[in-house]
Amino acid sequence: MKKQKLTGAEIIWECLIKEGVDVVFGYPGGAILPTYDALNNYREKIHHVLVRHEQGATHMADGYARVSGNVGVAMATSGPGATNMITGLATAMMDSSPIVCITGQVPTAVIGSDAFQEVDITGVAIPVTKHCYLVMDVEELADTIREAFYVARSGRPGPVLVDIPKDIQNAETEFIYSEKEINLPGYQPTVDIQDDDIKEFAKMVNEAKKPVILAGHGILLSEASKETLELAEKASIPIATTLLGIGGVPDSHPLVLGMMGMHGETWVNNAIQNADLLIACGMRFDDRVTGNLKTYSPNSKKIHIDIDPSEINKNIKVDLAIQGDLGNVLRHVNPFINSAKKTEWFNIISGWNKESQQRDVLNIKTDALLGAQAIRKIWEGTKGNALIITDVGQHQMLEAQYYEHDDPRTLLTSGGLGTMGFSLPAAIGASFYEKDRDIWVIVGDGSFQMMLMELATAVQEGVNINIAIINNGYLGMVRQWQQMFYDARYAETPISSPDFLKLAEAYGINGYRVKSLDEIIPAMNKANKITGPTLIEFIVEEHDMVYPMVPAGANLNDMIQRPLFNENGQYKKKEKVL
């Protein structure tokens, strides 16, 4: 029997359904029109979210992917629609997030002629994608989309772009979706583990006196929380997390020290600098994590486990490198680990911890609300159970310090690229997977304004998200650098905002404003009773900074500390703060 022929446009939707996609974030336009027309026949199986900017679509797909572990899908037209996606692709690339972006392209006959809304998007996108395709034959369409999903989700996940000319969307062919295992000649995402490496790994752990586990995003991607904790508990190893590793191991676990790096806590960075063994699990020794590479953890041996061989020995030379899936590697090594107690090592670390407590912002009395206090209150108000999506800047670092995450995939943030505007669209995307979850966007006044057009998308879709705007009237993190390293010459960092309550009203949502600690929980309770998006503006102290801080390129243990304060909770030297 001869099969019915489908158009390329229909094949796109059929492929997405075969890949288990039930939501697509996109924006129509000329070169993708045939595909949007075909969407009308697939409404029952796929929900389309109309975004307000294609960058928002990519962040939504990214948010969906990060929270679900599935591939997120974004769609846009050719030219400006496609170029608007670049920031989102780069964000997903840096943070290993599996998304597939489908873009329309001008018809094959006019490609290369500077046709209306033509841009060589596969040329533009090569550096910011794991792979990208231009489909020039409808016969190859289904297999290309299948391959795109496979590449996006396998190995180290990442974004893939598929560019489909308009005439390919209109062309007809039989639809065949192969079920066979994909085998790409130039792409081998899985590797075998060597027994010798495992034995060496175990030997190094068993001999170590002052080891530290560096827990990265790989723990979430490999779903290796259990295995990592097993290793830590068995050999009594403290765990430091990267920004994207937060939630991979429970923050409340006694062995979990907290976040490392530029805004890592003193005891965490000190532990790394004084360690005799670092076990890097699915992390990439980013400059924000290491500080000065030459003085980074000088006396330690280093083990690096990563699925991506190009990360190994890139920034830090290691003594033992194991390429592979983290969970799999740890399952192999854990049986060879001897039980051990390391009381002496933990005593040293808790000594550093006690020292830092004297400077903890939570113990300071202030007239104005501090960002850190606000975030700690949000943690209390959500009982630490919310899905948090942060943007980029001071609030992002404060969240990482003061909101304790006990479960994987409960913090979504743009770590590698540091994309301002990420949080709101990512939260909208995530809400299509975590439908019943308490979702909080924590965002600065600057970041919020970078992508606030997506508030209309949130309203149109009626998604249940609460937006906490931490408003200090500045591009706070940049101002912090100006304060510290440019003699407080504030070049273009003071930023005005609209009246956020009126903005909320204009979008038809409820808005609240809080100025003190006591008002926070009542406002949160009000927001939680409402279905659909809500907005709370937190007016916080203008000049507060994120402490501790390792200046860029400085040694990891050369931290700028929060100034000490006296028994009344007041800073001893006021001028140091401002």
Next chain:
Amino acid sequence: MKQTIIVFVQDEPGVLNRISRHFYRLNYNIESITAGRSEAMGVTRITIVCNHSDQYNQSLIKTQLEELNTVLNVQDITSVPSIVREYALIKVQTQKEEKDKLSELIKNYSAKIIDSGELISIIETTGEMEEVESLIKSIKQFKILEIMRSGNMAMVRVDQDEHRIEIEEIDKKKGWATQQISDALS
């Protein structure tokens, strides 16, 4: 330092773009790049000689290229004993009475005149990069009109054959995708 890399890639549009950007990104200067068909169908073999001051991590370019889907294999032969050769065409203008001098001169090199007019000759040569350069230097006494150099091509020596990489054929027309469609249909 100079690094010589052999890259096996799928023969398809855009592959050079995907490769070359990694050299640019690391601020490596490509001294020469030579590409051509390999023993396996659908596979192009490229010899790249690059120059950089990165003493710290010479394997970086290899691992980054290997990560590309269109790259089948990468071999760094910088320290593997290899045959490295360059091909060059040189167009020279001489006075009538100088022609014999030119023929005599190039006898010292593995070079010959492959096309000759009244005053202008084209010289063909192969050899190591230094030999080609030395030939050009000695011809400079005449008027050199054009030089076309192929850049280095490399193959590891016979006694180093354990370094040889076996590459499987890729029939684009019968690639994995189309193959699977026809399998599914049959």
